[in-house]
């Protein structure tokens with residue numbers, strides 16, 4: 001525990017190299033899943049500025065990123081979490097295997113949401129008017145209203161993600177930024193519950 005804190009403290013000082021440093025000891029399946037997660041993180045970073053209107057929206061780039069995420073979720077993801085693989089420097093909590101069905105359902109829902117985002121890529125954004133207020137407006141305001149209207153109910157489920165019955169085709173009818181939010185909410189829902197030190 002103390003060693004871990006020292007390592008993390010050192011990593012914080014190292015700044016940009018922090019993640020690489022803190023996780024440089026990862027091997028085997030732990031390394032495999034960290035690499036897969038990092039790739040998904042990079043895919044999200046590539047398209048996030050498009051969703052907030054900071055850079056021009058590129059449907060092909062969104063589709064490609066969404067497919068990359070879909071390819072690393074569902075079974076491809078759960079396969080990389082064999083029971084009890086919490087070896088340092090893994091951040092996976094043991095609760096993962098106590099609640100395996102729930103964990104696997106989040107991995108499956110990420111696949112659904114990412115496939116939905118790939119289908120929604122051509123729909124463009126919800127609307128420049130609504131986006132000008134910035135992220136906070138988007139989160140708290142018109143976007144959520146629009147989405148819950150589409151779904152005939154609240155968007156957030158008890159576990160912080162979308163209703164399990166929603167299909168990729170449903171999500172594919174949404175504006176791309178709405179589908180994107182469903183993807184990122186699914187990342188967060190799983191991290192909040194099954195990953196140590198979520199950042």
Ligand SMILES: [Cu+2]
Pocket residue numbers: 022023026034
């Ligand atoms: Cu790592």
